Amino acid sequence: MQETIKVHVIKYPDRDNLMMRYRCPDSGKHIARSTRATNQRKAEREAAKWEAELREGRYQKPSRMTWQDFRREFERDVLDGLKESTAQAYEATLNVFERKARPGKLAEVTTTKLTAFVTMLRDDGRTPATIARHLRTLKLAMRWASRQGLLRVLPQFDMPKQAKGMRGRPITLEEFERMLAAAPQWDFYLRGLWTSGLRLSESLALRWDNAPEALVVDLEGRRPMLRIPAESEKGNTHRTLPMAPEFAQLLATVPAAQRKGFVFHPVNKLGEPMARTRHAVGPRVADWGEGRRCGRPAARRRR
Template sequence: MSEINVHILKRAGRNVWLMRYFDPYTRKHVTKSSGCEKKKEAEKAAGVWESELRRGVYVPTARCGWEEFIEHYKASKLNTKGEGTATTYLSTVNVFQKHAKPERLSDFTTERITRFVADCRKAKLSEATIARHLRTLKVLARWAVKQGLLGRLPEFDMPTTPKGASKAKGRALTVLEFNELLLKVPQVLEADDRIEGTADDWRFYLKGLWCSGLRLRESLALSWTDGPGAILVDYSGKFPVLRIPGEAQKSGADQTIPVVPEFARLLDTVPPEARSGPVFAVGGSRFIVGRVVAAIGKAAGVVVHTKSGNYASAHDLRRSFGRRWSRKVMPAVLMELMRHASINTTMQFYVGVDAQQTAAELWAAETVQGVRLGDRTESEESEPAENAEKTSTGGGT
């Protein structure tokens, strides 16, 4: 925009000087008041405005429609993000358009966002869902300000979660609940003949989610043979590992992770001659596969979130994997298995959050060789090891 030149003019009968320039973007003249009656002051104001225009600091938001802005964002920014992120962003845009009904980018204001949050609550959206929408809208607003399309960043009053309250929309499944899912597979497949794959294929897939901790999209990228975007099962070392390319996982980073023993044993049930192409022979996109798993969870009657009434999903099987292994390995190892970006995520959702399980382990640990520690006498508990050994062997004088 370095070719922009602002000049001043005064119309007949007016005391205030006007400023005007030719916008090469719209191919139209843009005029606004300088607010000055003296020519020198108007020239100074015009110089400031010209400088802002050339540096891209000032861009009149009135000329940018909301749909035009979204298309611009999709073409300039969103196409660089992963499929899952892009889908999440567009979902938020659709919800915001439905409730806030913006026509121009200038409608992206604090007041409009406040009313949007109120409408979401009336529609009984969860606080976690509202917070997710607001985070996405804040990213859009910051980008618009950075591009000079939006003059001011709106205020975002983020919902707060009570301290200690779980943010998860699901939970880990018990072994009995997981077995119920396996039993309901034929029923769900018989109810919808459009579902690809046999009952054995789907049971194998559910076991794979249960034993691997893979996200749904990652599980469908799992492959015996290498290829673009494939998560490869690599047997070249002493232990099997998964080689995950950046485009196949949430973090966007290339990574190699170990295969846990239970998943390795499941993979070993596939004959070597059949190890070609995708590991799981369930057809369809991740959205279709996700709906089938949710249908199986519903058929099994496994409710994972009482308030929302959500049934077991593919991600709840990942949660189940994380919960089981949180009892077997240290948090740093679990963080690697779950591929969390922060140890805080691992600690928040998987370590030390199940009071009943912790209590069961404490009560089990209280019994040593059939004797309850609480029932031992003070002398027994304080008896030195060497004295106990002498007593048991008959030694001593």
């Protein structure tokens, strides 16, 4: 029936560009799209190209699979068969991408959206190494989706180049354990950062209860989740994100009676609460990171 398809150029009164449309042989409905041209001759050339694609079966509609449906399939078919630590790494990256890029459908994962995602990560102060790690993980996930026929167009992944002399590699488990030994009063918080995949600003906003601009812990359902209340979202839409199992296990160590307010409470050397900003907390974490090789906090820089 594809040989009967004929694409016509038409003018809609409310559009500047000429449109092209055809009647679907199967449904009998008219299907239209823009020619992106105001010139009749150019529009007819676009219509001829589309007609050829339709007749030869080369044209494919964008996938209607939602991002959440993709995540469920990916978890079931891929993550469930991986080591727990590897699965957690995938989930952490997908969570970050979901919070920043907010894809509604899988087909929205395009080169343009990935470029915007990288820009947002840079604006958040993420290192080139961290950005590259997220992109590598996303690339593997999108390749799987493409092989399954879920993603029709595989986006381009441009890895950030690391400047000479820049130290951006992730810390090893041994180095992390040295950081814990150097800062025992921050043990719970550092473990939370290690297992959750949250960035500093997100971890400082994490709460046990609802509040504006907060991520909320939800341990009540079948699976632990991070919940974003509707009042905290510009679109006034309630969203939930799966939580890494190791992070859920850490949170479960907190007695139920203490699950109020903020989840993490960073303190200074005197044990006093610190300002809940990445500018206040970040340098302390960085100092311990810089001193990780000798197993003690690095000396604070004089300003």
